[in-house]
Amino acid sequence: MTRGIALVAHDRHKQDLIEFAQHHREVLRGHRLYSTGTTGRLLIRHADLPVTCLRSGPHGGDHQLGAQIVDGDVDLLIFFWDPLTAQPHEPDVRPLQRLATLANIPMAYNRASADYIISSPLLAPPSLVAL
């Protein structure tokens, strides 16, 4: 079943997300992918993934993703946020995390969690699921 997956990273963790996306490219390609603007463009260029790019996070992209979660279009949030750097758009980041929690969708805020979740049989492409 195709899912909506949001992929987002703050600047210091964009490289981590690119490496995650490259590693799990085949699984990710089987789903609808959404990203905030800068993250999405990097994933298209460096992981060759068909990502729908929203606005940049500090310019409303986090809110757009939050709305998609509310609408049921996004089923999984992978968000490598940066706990060591103050973000000027912190007031935008919190609602995204809050709405994802409220909607009870899986969330991965670091690489280890993302690796666990993306390995779920629920996300495997049909060709990889044993019949």
Ligand SMILES: O=C(CO)COP(=O)(O)O
């Ligand atoms: O800041 C972000 C999420 O809060 C990410 O936004 P960008 O992908 O546009 O850098």
